[in-house]
Amino acid sequence: MGQPTLSAHADVPLYSATISPKMAASGRVHLLLLLMSVPFCLCTVQGLKAPSGNGNGLGNPPANPPVPVNIIGAPGPVNNVPVAPAVAAMTQPRRATGWKLAEEQSCRDDLTRLCPKHTWSNNLAVLECLQDRKEDTEIAVDCNHLLWNYKLNLTMDPKFESVAMEICKSTITEDIHSQGEVIACLEKALVREAEQQDQAHPIREECKKSIMRVAELSSDDFHLDRFLYFSCREDRERFCENTQAGEGKVYKCLFSHKFEEAMSEKCREALTTRQKLITQDYKVSYSLTKACKADLRKHRCNLDTNMPRAREARLSYLLLCLESAVHRGRTVSEDCQGEMLEYRRMLIEDFSLSPEIVLHCRGEIETHCSGLHRKGRTLHCLMRVGRGDKGSTVDGLCQSALQTLIQSADPGSDYRIDRALNEACESVIQTACKHIRSGDPMILSCLMEHLYTEKMVEDCESRLLELQYFISRDWKLDPILYKKCQGDAARLCHTHGWNETSELMPPGAVFSCLYRHAYRTEEQGRRLSRDCKVEVQRILHQRALDVKLDPDLQKRCLTDLGKWCSDKTGTGQELECLQDHLEDLLSGCGEVVGNLTELQSEDIHIEALLIRACQPVIQSHCHDVSDNQVDTGDVMECLVQNKHQKEMNSKCTVGVTHFQLIQMKDFRFSYKFKMACKEDVLKLCPNIKKKVDVVICLSTTVRNDTLQDVKEQRVSLKCRKQLRVEELEMSEDIRLEPELYDVCKTDIGRLCSNVVFGNAQMMECLKERKKQLSQQCHQRVFKLQEGEMLDPELDYQLMRVCKQMIKRFCTDVDAKNMLQCLKQNKNSELMDPKCKQMITKRQITQNTDYRLNPILRKACKADIPKFCQPILNKASDDSELEGQVIGCLKLKYADQRLSPDCEDQIRDWILQSLLRSVNIDWTPPEVRSVNIDPQLQIHCAEEVRSVNIDWTPATDPLC
Template identity: 85%
Template sequence: MGEVISCLERGLVKEAEEQDGRHTIKDECKRAIMRVAELSSDDFHLDRYLYFSCRDDRERFCENTQAGEGRVYKCLFNHKFEEAMSEKCRDALTTRQKLIAQDYKVSYSLAKACKMDLRKNRCNVDTNLPRAREARLSYLLLCLESAVHRGHTVSGECQGEMLDYRRMLMEDFSLSPEIVLHCRRAIETLCSGLHRKGRTLHCLMRVGRGDKGNVENLCQQALQTLIQEADPGADYRIDRALNEACESVIQTACKHIRNGDPMILSCLMEHLYTEKMVEDCEHRLLELQYFISRDWKLDPILYRKCQGDASRLCHTHGWNETSEMMPPSAIFSCLYRHAYRTEEQGRRLSRDCRVEVQRILHQRALDVKLDPELQKRCMTDLGKWCSEKTETGQELECLQDHVDELVSDCRDVVGNLTELESEDIQIEALLMRACEPVIQSHCHEVADTQIDTGDLMECLVQNKHQKEMNDKCAVGVTHFQLIQMKDFRFSYKFKMACKEDVLKLCPNIKKKVDVVICLSTTVRNDTLQDLKEQRVSVKCRKQLHVEELEMSEDIRLEPELYNSCKQDIGRLCPSVAFGNAQVIECLKENNKQLTQRCHQRVFRLQEVEMMDPELDYQLMKVCKQMIKRFCTEADAKNMLQCLKQNKNSELMDPKCKQMITKRQITQNTDYRLNPVLRKACKADIPKFCQGILNKASDDNELEGQVISCLKLKYADQRLSPDCEDQIRVILQESALDYRLDPQLQVHCTEEISRLCAEEAAAQEQTGQVEECLKVNLLKIKHDSCKKEVLNMLKESKADIFVDPVLHTACALDIKHHCAAIPPGHGRQMSCLMEALGDKRVRLQPECKKRLQDRIDMWSYAAKVAPAEGFSDLAMQVMTSPSKNYILLIIALGVCVLFLVGLLCGRITKRVTRELKDR
């Protein structure tokens, strides 16, 4: 008789699993079978087939278990997958469990423990469901679990029974008819031969993730339903496969958390991809989290803290109720959109809910498959662009790298996620782990705050080159900076500070780099025009400056410059590392060898840096200590000017001094790179040097031609006072270092290497090269170089300060004999010349010798220098040794012309009065 009943039970179970519409067993028979099973659920001995199948196994595993109240059943269920369990008993137990899945009353212990809770929570009065559906174990579990989540009391005994049967469902996939029916193909082809101790189910979950092929939609839905029924998120021990795989990790990394606490899963996620995680646990954890992440209710802590906010903001229903308008997968998206709203935007999440939303976002950032919306919308793009990205976190980075090329739906979700990261970079858990040393050393105060608002990333960028920074962190920070360049919204602080200015001044511009250029150009133009009220707001200008400083550190953060110079970088700077503005500095040093396009971009960059030296990353880095020493009170715009004034101080750092000299050389190549000179001489330049300006292009250096033009006018004393002061400074600086005179370098490079190689090689330049060229003036072969040296002599005659060798030699004499004479316009030089001609005055021997040398040089210069105007021509005639002869010839010429006119009369023919009167 027992075998007949067992056969009918197996037939009933098979019919439920097939669900093909064929009913081989009549309803009356079904009810009778279930009634018999229910009656035998109290005592193991009443189920004769199971009794005889498991008699030996009972003695082996449950010898001390008392009969009655379903205790023997539970004991055998717990040992079902022991190796010593006979296959016949295991099959009989599985059949019994399947019957329980169809009607919970077949389990005596469960029906008894939960009888009152079912009645109290009205779980058996749903008139919309047929009686058979209402009796299903899954319905019981979902109804009571929903009551627990609503805050209703469910007895501890009932919850214990529920826990046992939820664990049972997770152990054996065959107890879920939907899994057996819809996942049959995947089980046979991809998960066959696996032990059923939860491993077959995890294999299906892995296939559902896409790690091992693909499953049909109905199978995917069946797996999702099973996870909801079993609810392993509430207690990890329900998932036996996960429990066994992660036991060692839990004992080491999560031992501070109470056993069975829902936070165990969160703790395991925090240690994902760390040294404490083991590979098997990692796989089981990701497989489970994949399905938990697709229904926000399956994370009990998130649900408990956010159910009020979700009901208020996202129009959700109860724990076990769904809505087509707001499916479970969309609820979390709704929550995180409200989590990062400002107070002005209103409708924000509660603080506790916001913390949990951040926790989930941190977990999802570990694996792109844990973000349902991202995976759904970006499936095509992941296959197209990121199929080779297999390492942790690479898929999201890949999508961000190709954000402009993604389909619109994917681009939107990646853009939203990146925008979210810009406000709270701690979402990037892997990056935070890599950057832990830097955060602890330099950014711990920012990291400890609940609300990030972009401060942590800004701190990491500022400390990007600290000794605590490792390669992984540096690469991650740089990657995020590069992604921010694609859209100004990806930089939270910049977006919040400048969104109104962008809408007003830079509409329809999306890329951050273009927005920065647009706003900074506006600020620059307003500054040059001395507008009283800047068009860009103060808060935006402040943040704009921060963004420009960040961009100056790595050429890749300025895409137009980088793309224009990519070929030159490969050719001239192949081994130079990005970061610390090293590539930019390399391009500046190889300025003459750059392609036209790159040269123009570098020139524009230098023009911006000279207007705001703080954007000159290398200068600020090398001279950081000197700025603190000499320029603490100087305005940021005048930082380079301050450093130049203190360049020759004994306390000046040699490396900083060398960097200042580099920038001076750059400035002197073009007046546009010297904002102070440009402002002081804005009237003089077009007045005296318009011809040079007409020949120049907008983005190429003038090789110092304008400054040379102004130098000559300085010698002629024709400049305005402000311009004269600036040119005097340039003359003094270039007189000490020939490298600061571009025109001298252009025309005299060959002569310097031939005549003054030793002086040019000196590490410290104090005017030796200029003096060498003056001394060897007669040996100079090239006329263009000779002209430059003659110009130097002319300039020194106008101001002794631009002749450092003569000034040093005569400093004492100037103090004694010319102290009352103001410098400039050749006054002190004239004073020394008078002193040299006065026999009563005794000059220092060195000064006297140098003065006599200068007189000889000026005399020679007067002979060979071409006259540049009538005044120069008259001066040369008057100072010429053949002055009388030249004047005599000129006088004779004038007399001859007078006599010819007097003697020859009119050239035209006389006309009679009659002809005139006609």
């Protein structure tokens, strides 16, 4: 029988007849070389046919041949080759069947010392035990020699042959002498079975264990995996020429070059099979097993006796268990973490190493991702499909498999694991995130902060969102969030350990729980720790950029997104669209959108895109409130107040106005208003939801209490203060008063189409064309003016145009008397012409109806019903009396029948009218009008047209 010779690489002796204790301690199982080249279909050692010459790539034969072994694995004479003295005593005929390693004298001491008694009856268990312990202790020379001989003939076991004949029939028929083909075939069958639901020839569990143990025994040296060795000889020379064999180093080197263009397809296939075996049993990786052995013991990662060994041995189980220890702040050795990093990267780079992905995502891969299998591109393609970016969704099992893989690989803790992301985002990291250490978990957070900015590139944006979609569905996959919040999550949300399954909790449930507690007040109790709240806010700010990063929102709003927002594909448009259609949404979706909007009102930084757009005005006018660690609606209030500053750009204006419009839908969406007035609303305005209705309800209550001079106002002081802020904000844009806007939409289109919204310009346009308005719009405008005259501070245009004059003349005047103060100073030389013009406009308005002149109304409270009741009887609540009541009072004034207060007001009114009529008032021509007196306009129209400074009364007695 031809004997194998030394390896072509002189550093790897295959075996020696005499094994030194040092070699025994090193534990390299080079002798499995022959085992891997024995065809399974042969039944006797005599039938072996060695390759001729040096065709196996090996060198000269060793000085001492190996000890032969008989058919059942026991040492004994074969072909008259003498047995080595050390094992001559072990070849008794009585052991022709049922021979046990444990019964041999040469291994008994080592076995008793190192291996549990229950393993002694199983030769493979004994071999595995001694293989595992060889790193920690020396094994006797004779025992080591005996073990080598046993491994040499291991695959002659009939159970391998029978399985091989059934599963690998074609391979055996084609080439019964090929190097390692049968073992390779069985290994491929083993991994293929994990990737298929229906197996034509299922492999028994015991047989699977045996195949896997053979793979474990070849983990030390790639020469021992004969199929891989012959498939990768040239690739080893090309990529790993200087890599010393042993301790799995050549495997690692070849793995790192697997996707190189120069790598042969045959070698790549053999390496993939080897990697797939590692994912099923981590012990098939020598370097990982050696580096993590102590850590696995320390963190009790293989002590669960209730768990099937097959699952316990899986690479994903090892990674999850050790990653859990790392995330909990426990110590895991640097060597072990380094090995884990390599295998996590391996899982991300090649989706085919995850049998669940191959099994459950086959359809998605074939339909959407064919031909993208290298460097993690297929996985990212599947992630993209999972996000719904390709217009379709993935099967639930495929989604679950992807989520499990992301958890095992844990790319959130080190972005470099994800090569596709790393390559796509390298330029962004170098510019936007260069201040962060390479590999730091904060790199991903930094990339998210620069999403949709000028520093972001398209490829990076896509890869980042694909990964974040899955990270957002399991709070544990953000390592910083987990580190800061694990205690809070256990206390408040009843979470389990990092690596424990969470099937009972839907995606995103833990994070939803955390953010509900993040914004609780002290009175509500059970709040988050400060560090955890900071991280929750960070995640909320990032997720606001894309609705798909909010699992709860996407799940509940899937139907509504399709129905209302299918064309809203721009950045941030989907959430805005859902908010715009809040009243139309299904209850589940409406609830989650409402909760998120309520949260935004408290912390507007969640609206990341709005904050970016408004940075100039924030820096100039709101920096004092934006720098606060806790935002309680102050930033948005400041932005509203500074909407018309020169630093304000169109994007910011549109964003702020949109948020104001959304706030109108529910008073809870205005945080400061909600906190100041919630008790008042419950008491005075129950069952009212819309903010505008709540404002009207509270304002009406305040007004009625004021008019009736009640001793104690029903609306609390803190609520009245915030109510005033809300009323002032609403007065700036007619759209913020939905009922008024809805009834005047047609009139706006007909009369004010060229006027822009904001700055109360649209409202002013309607006021100036009041006579041309439709009845409903006219009535609403009249009611609005009535409120403004009663409380001039709500007259946005008056307050804006006369802002400096108010500071000059009316600093100490009560807001309700502001117009009166301005009127009294109207003819001052220091009065600004624009303000003077605005005062005149308001006087003209007041003269159309006594109800629009609150001072006159109060002074003549008893006179009006006494002398002018017939006119009141014909009056409508919502339309002007065109000066009829004032005309009535003027006649009584001539008869000297008015009360003193009323008489003073009418005298003043007559004097002002007279001055305007004779042109003493230097009002601009467009404002100068007889409209100051409606009755004068009616009865003296012709005379006034020709009037000049030498005005003379006309013939009409009323004139």
